[in-house]
Amino acid sequence: MKLTRRTVLKISGLTTVIVALLPRMAFAARNTLRTVRTGIQPGNKTRLVIETAERPSYSLSYEPNKLIVTLSNTAANTALAPAMAAGTLVTAITQAQSGDKLQIIADLAKPIDEIPRDNILMLNPNGDNDYRLVLDFTAGSGAATAATATTTTTTTAPKKSTKPTRKYIVVIDAGHGGKDPGCIGKGGTQEKTVVLSVAKKLKNKLDAAGFQTYLTRSNDTYLKLAQRAAIGEKKHADLFLSLHANANPSRAMQGFSIYTLSEKASDEEAAKLADAENAADKIDVSGFEQFDKDIRIALSSLQQHAVAEMSVEYANGCASAFKRAKITQQPGPDVRHAPFAVLRSTVPGALIELGHLSNAAEEKLLKSSAHQDKLVAAIVKSVQGYNFDV
Numbered sequence: 112m113k114l115t116r117r118t119v120l121k122i123s124g125l126t127t128v129i130v131a132l133l134p135r136m137a138f139a140a141r142n143t144l145r146t147v148r149t150g151i152q153p154g155n156k157t158r159l160v161i162e163t164a165e166r167p168s169y170s171l172s173y174e175p176n177k178l179i180v181t182l183s184n185t186a187a188n189t190a191l192a193p194a195m196a197a198g199t200l201v202t203a204i205t206q207a208q209s210g211d212k213l214q215i216i217a218d219l220a221k222p223i224d225e226i227p228r229d230n231i232l233m234l235n236p237n238g239d240n241d242y243r244l245v246l247d248f249t250a251g252s253g254a255a256t257a258a259t260a261t262t263t264t265t266t267t268a269p270k271k272s273t274k275p276t277r278k279y280i281v282v283i284d285a286g287h288g289g290k291d292p293g294c295i296g297k298g299g300t301q302e303k304t305v306v307l308s309v310a311k312k313l314k315n316k317l318d319a320a321g322f323q324t325y326l327t328r329s330n331d332t333y334l335k336l337a338q339r340a341a342i343g344e345k346k347h348a349d350l351f352l353s354l355h356a357n358a359n360p361s362r363a364m365q366g367f368s369i370y371t372l373s374e375k376a377s378d379e380e381a382a383k384l385a386d387a388e389n390a391a392d393k394i395d396v397s398g399f400e401q402f403d404k405d406i407r408i409a410l411s412s413l414q415q416h417a418v419a420e421m422s423v424e425y426a427n428g429c430a431s432a433f434k435r436a437k438i439t440q441q442p443g444p445d446v447r448h449a450p451f452a453v454l455r456s457t458v459p460g461a462l463i464e465l466g467h468l469s470n471a472a473e474e475k476l477l478k479s480s481a482h483q484d485k486l487v488a489a490i491v492k493s494v495q496g497y498n499f500d501v
């Protein structure tokens with residue numbers, strides 16, 4: 112079960128009340144600091160990742176050349192040595208326990224400005240990771256206001272606990288199916304058949320590469336888009352890949368293209384494509400609207416932002432893998448965005464248009480087992496290259 116933000120707030124609110132009523136008793140922290148690490152992101156951004164056992168409730172404050180992350184109701188981890196990457200703005204990280212609050216103090220080589228909301232991610236557990244608060248920042252003017260003078264006390268050692276390793280979970284969605292053939296090539300090739308074949312090959316290869324995979328459909332059946340998204344949720348997937356093939360009024364148009372979810376389309380073509388793919392739902396109405404509603408409610412804006420960010424990270428890697436494999440790319444940006452219903456969930460993912468069935472040469476390729484293997488190999492590389500361990 113995933114805790115909603117509201118539930119978490121209620122729990123921490125309640126705990127605060129109990130602590131306040133019993134001021135002389137040692138507090139039992141609800142949360143535990145697991146790891147702290149730094150890294151370098153594109154654009155020379157410093158990334159600070161704070162991993163905790165439970166979803167943290169946190170605040171940020173800034174002092175000259177210091178970034179202070181205050182975690183509520185969290186025990187320090189004195190045994191912890193932060194993993195410090197070279198070349199970041201962070202020169203040292205210390206922990207300071209103050210009552211039931213834990214401060215993570217990052218000493219900085221240069222001052223920074225207040226970190227914009229867009230550069231803060233809250234990630235749910237996946238693989239070997241617990242909850243992660245991810246902060247990206249660059250050197251700035253130091254205009255962030257100095258704040259919070261808090262008395263600190265000695266830290267207490269938390270219980271050591273090891274978490275079992277689990278495989279990363281990938282849900283593979285072969286688009287269309289059953290009464291919905293998707294687009295159809297001039298030679299009669301149906302999108303639903305091509306993408307199912309690629310999906311099955313991909314499952315085999317990803318399983319062999321050590322991933323745990325599930326298909327949304329393993330035969331020629333029709334599924335609503337929200338049902339597909341719900342499978343990703345139910346399987347607690349780390350990544351959701353929806354496979355499609357494209358059609359274009361211009362028979363000359365060819366190449367792959369990759370999309371992530373955004374309520375606003377990145378361009379008119381992406382908007383039209385999302386309309387076309389979303390139209391799959393109009394084929395039947397059989398009471399799955401509820402799924403869609405539930406999923407929409409489950410997405411807090413912070414989650415939506417984190418999911419979008421991770422999806423774009425995956426999609427960029429996927430585009431690179433396709434290009435490295437010398438697979439023809441549709442002209443335009445590497446990654447586009449549009450409101451694809453199938454991607455509406457808490458699982459990061461992408462919709463991959465493998466090529467154009469409307470193009471005679473590409474229709475032939477998409478049917479061929481050798482080309483399908485090439486596509487699968489590129490997707491496997493993209494999944495292996497995806498940073499599940501932010």
Ligand SMILES: [Zn+2]
Binds near residue numbers: 287302355388
């Ligand atoms: Zn499609």
